[in-house]
Every structure is written in C-alpha cells, then in structure tokens.
Amino acid sequence: FWLDCVNKFKEDLPPQQFNTWIKPLKFDSSDGIPRLIAPNRFILQWVKDKFLARIEEMVEAHFSEPLLLLLSLPDTPENNTTQPTIAAAATPVRQNTKPDQSRLNPLFTFSNFVTGKANQLARAAAIQVAENPGTAYNPLFVYGGVGLGKTHLIQAIGNLVKEQNSKAKISYLHAERYVSDVVRAYQHKAFDDFKRYYHSLDLLLIDDIQFFAGKNRTQEEFFYAFNALIEDHKQVIITCDTFPREIAGMEDRLISRFGWGLTVAIEPPELEMRVAILLKKARAEEIKLQEEVAFFIAKQIRSNVRELEGALKRVLAYSRFTGHPINLELAKEALKDLLAVQNRQVSLDNIQKTVADYYKIKVAEMFSPKRSRNVARPRQVAMALAKELTQSSYPEIGDAFGGRDHSTVIHACRKITELKISDPTISRDFEILLQILRS
Numbered sequence: 167f168w169l170d171c172v173n174k175f176k177e178d179l180p181p182q183q184f185n186t187w188i189k190p191l192k193f194d195s196s197d198g199i200p201r202l203i204a205p206n207r208f209i210l211q212w213v214k215d216k217f218l219a220r221i222e223e224m225v226e227a228h229f230s231e232p233l234l235l236l237l238s239l240p241d242t243p244e245n246n247t248t249q250p251t252i253a254a255a256a257t258p259v260r261q262n263t264k265p266d267q268s269r270l271n272p273l274f275t276f277s278n279f280v281t282g283k284a285n286q287l288a289r290a291a292a293i294q295v296a297e298n299p300g301t302a303y304n305p306l307f308v309y310g311g312v313g314l315g316k317t318h319l320i321q322a323i324g325n326l327v328k329e330q331n332s333k334a335k336i337s338y339l340h341a342e343r344y345v346s347d348v349v350r351a352y353q354h355k356a357f358d359d360f361k362r363y364y365h366s367l368d369l370l371l372i373d374d375i376q377f378f379a380g381k382n383r384t385q386e387e388f389f390y391a392f393n394a395l396i397e398d399h400k401q402v403i404i405t406c407d408t409f410p411r412e413i414a415g416m417e418d419r420l421i422s423r424f425g426w427g428l429t430v431a432i433e434p435p436e437l438e439m440r441v442a443i444l445l446k447k448a449r450a451e452e453i454k455l456q457e458e459v460a461f462f463i464a465k466q467i468r469s470n471v472r473e474l475e476g477a478l479k480r481v482l483a484y485s486r487f488t489g490h491p492i493n494l495e496l497a498k499e500a501l502k503d504l505l506a507v508q509n510r511q512v513s514l515d516n517i518q519k520t521v522a523d524y525y526k527i528k529v530a531e532m533f534s535p536k537r538s539r540n541v542a543r544p545r546q547v548a549m550a551l552a553k554e555l556t557q558s559s560y561p562e563i564g565d566a567f568g569g570r571d572h573s574t575v576i577h578a579c580r581k582i583t584e585l586k587i588s589d590p591t592i593s594r595d596f597e598i599l600l601q602i603l604r605s
C-alpha cells in the first residue's frame with residue numbers, strides 16, 4: 167500500500183519536495199497497526215500539515231475496513247525517554263467514521279444508461295435485482311466484453327439499492343481489490359476481520375471476477391463469503407468478461423454457483439444504440455451534437471462504448487481547442503489518427519462479411535461445412551485475406567471459420583497464392599477485396 171502512495175506522490179510532487187518530505191517516511195505495520203514513521207518531529211509536523219489529507223484519501227481508497235493509521239516518530243530509546251511526545255505525536259489519522267464505505271460512483275445510474283437490444287435483458291434483470299435484492303436472482307452474473315457497460319450497470323444497481331435503503335451495507339469492489347484484501351488478511355492473520363466484513367454485507371458487487379483465475383486462496387475465501395451471503399439472502403452481483411464456464415482457472419464449485427441465479431450477457435451495441443449513447447452523453451455535457459455527426463462517429467467506432475465516449479471527448483476537445491463548432495468536417499479531422507489506426511486493424515468478421523457480400527453468398531457459409539466450389543473458393547479467399555490483413559494465426563483463422571483445422575487454412579492460403587498467378591479472375595477479385603477492406 168505505502169509503495170503505491172509513494173509512487174503517486176512521486177508523480178505529483180516536484181522531486182525536491184518528494185525527497186524531503188515523503189521519501190524519508192517509513193511504513194510499518196508489524197504490530198498490526200499501520201504506522202507512518204517520520205525521522206524527526208519537523209518532518210512529522212510538516213507531513214501532518216501538508217500531506218495528511220492526501221494520505222487519508224489514499225488510505226480510504228485502498229482499504230475497505232475502517233482503519234487507524236498512526237503517524238509517529240521512531241521507537242528509539244531516545245524517543246522513549248520522551249515518551250509523552252511520542253504519544254502526542256501519534257496522531258490518529260483516520261478513525262474511519264465516514265458512513266459510506268460502498269465505493270459506489272454516484273454517476274453510474276440507470277437513468278443515464280442507454281438501453282437497446284444489446285443490453286435490455288441485462289438491464290431488466292438489474293432493475294429486478296435492485297428492487298428485490300436477495301430475492302429476485304441471486305447471484306446476478308453479468309458478462310460481456312470490455313467497455314460494454316458492465317461496471318456502469320452493476321453500480322447502478324448499488325446506487326438504486328442505496329437510494330431505497332440508506333442503511334444497506336453495500337460494497338462495490340473490483341476483483342483485484344478483493345484479491346489484495348485476501349493477501350492482506352493473510353499477511354496480518356486477519357481472516358476473522360476479513361470475514362466479519364465481507365460476510366456481513368447486504369449487497370456485494372464484485373467486478374471483473376476473471377481476475378480470480380488461478381488465485382486459489384482468494385477463490386476459497388470468496389466461496390465462503392458467497393455461501394454465507396446467499397444463505398442469508400444477501401445479494402451478490404458479479405461481472406466477468408466471459409461466460410462462467412469459459413473462465414479458465416476457476417474452481418468448478420464456484421463456476422456452478424455463479425449459475426445459481428441468473429446469468430445475462432451484454433452485447434456490443436448496434437449502430438442506432440451507439441448514436442443514442444453519443445447523443446445522450448453530449449446532452450449531459452450540454453453540447454449540441456448533430457445527428458449526422460453522431461452517426462459518423464458511431465459508424466466509425468464499433469467496438470465498445472468506452473471507445474465511443476473517447477471519440478466523442480476527442481471531438482469536443484478538438485472543437486474547444488480550435489474554437490470551431492462541432493460539425494462533420496471537424497469530427498473527421500479530430501478522429502483522423504484514431505481512424506487510421508482502426509482501419510489498419512481489419513477484423514476477421516469484417517473480412518467474412520465483405521467477401522460473402524462480394525461473392526453473393528451467405529456469411530453463414532463462411533463457417534458452414536459445405537464444400538461445394540461456389541462457397542469453398544470464396545472461403546479460401548477470405549482465409550487468405552485474413553492472413554494478409556490481420557495478425558491472426560492459422561489456428562485462430564481456422565477457429566473463426568467454423569472451427570476448421572489450421573492445416574485447412576494453410577492449404578487455402580497456398581491455393582490462393584497459386585491462383586493469383588494462374589487465374590486472372592481470382593487475382594482481380596483478391597485485389598479488389600484487399601482495396602475494399604483496406605479503405
């Protein structure tokens with residue numbers, strides 16, 4: 167913990183200040199009470215006056231339990247003779263009395279969560295759970311790719327539960343933090359405290375549980391916490407980047423428990439939903455965004471909502487910076503670099519669609535086992551294009567084409583290389599497709 171703090175100060179402070187005030191501090195928690203030890207009273211006083219607030223913030227951000235941090239002088243015999251001074255200097259920094267330990271971000275709410283086909287099930291389930299915590303679906307397991315709104319959605323549940331019941335004991339935490347809590351409990355032999363805290367919650371929100379993979383002690387502790395909470399009808403909500411059974415390195419007994427309640431997916435948003443999200447974010451920032459511009463951004467940025475937001479921020483910043491109003495031209499200019507990068511990364515998906523389109527066959531035929539010439543050849547062209555335009559390996563390409571063996575892909579690439587020389591039609595097709603996909 168202290169190392170993190172030191173690093174943050176190092177970033178924030180001029181080196182001279184850092185070296186004078188922060189570097190000499192030592193962190194010690196060998197007797198179970200975390201203490202910061204200053205080499206002399208002068209530094210101690212200065213740190214107390216100037217940096218304590220900041221350290222308090224970090225302590226709060228880092229530890230989930232109420233924590234008493236002492237700031238003191240070293241326990242040298244010399245100091246011990248002046249015992250009263252030490253006692254006086256030992257200032258309790260934080261007897262954490264702040265009632266809200268939930269770590270919820272109040273900005274993540276249902277009202278600013280845009281709904282569409284991609285997330286309507288997840289959202290409906292989330293509202294159910296928020297309105298009937300512990301009884302509707304327990305646990306609620308939300309999964310989906312990065313930047314699709316998992317964190318937003320489960321924090322919205324937390325915020326709604328809190329609104330309805332200000333006394334509810336709620337804890338939102340990223341799985342990594344839970345792991346480090348387990349480590350800390352281990353180091354301090356404080357599993358009793360750990361259990362007392364986690365097993366007494368009304369609502370536990372664990373984000374990105376795939377981080378538990380391979381961490382056995384964490385999984386064991388979580389297993390106990392999970393059982394205790396569910397047994398007491400306390401709500402557990404989990405997010406993950408994959409479907410439970412696909413999490414590698416997770417104990418079976420946990421995986422099966424994840425399915426006890428309801429498992430819902432969040433999919434990537436479709437075009438109209440992306441536009442709606444952009445318009446909503448713009449409105450929240452009190453910025454007028456023409457639909458035309460929103461459509462342009464949404465068409466370009468397809469991967470996830472976080473990147474969509476990033477693109478919008480870029481356009482706004484560019485407009486502020488240049489003093490020009492937001493219009494299509496400005497958006498194109500602002501996103502130029504971003505799009506150049508994106509365009510270089512052609513997706514396998516896109517290749518399959520484009521090639522299928524070009525040869526007027528169904529996209530499904532890219533994955534189908536059918537071997538008739540009219541689909542086999544386009545499929546081979548698509549595989550060769552995939553090799554040329556993406557970083558994917560032969561096995562990955564095989565997977566993407568209906569789970570074909572990598573040797574099939576190698577064969578396809580060789581075949582197309584030959585045909586490009588011997589068959590002018592294929593050669594022309596290939597060139598045209600390359601151009602379409604690269605543009």
Ligand code: ADP
Nearest residue numbers: 278279280311312313314315316317318471472
């Ligand atoms: P994840 O946890 O799935 O990686 P986040 O919840 O962090 O994704 O979402 C990334 C960003 O996109 C956040 O700023 C979030 O507010 C926003 N976002 C995601 N989905 C939506 C949505 N449906 N409506 C509005 N904002 C969204």
Ligand code: MG
Nearest residue numbers: 316317318373
């Ligand atoms: Mg998240």
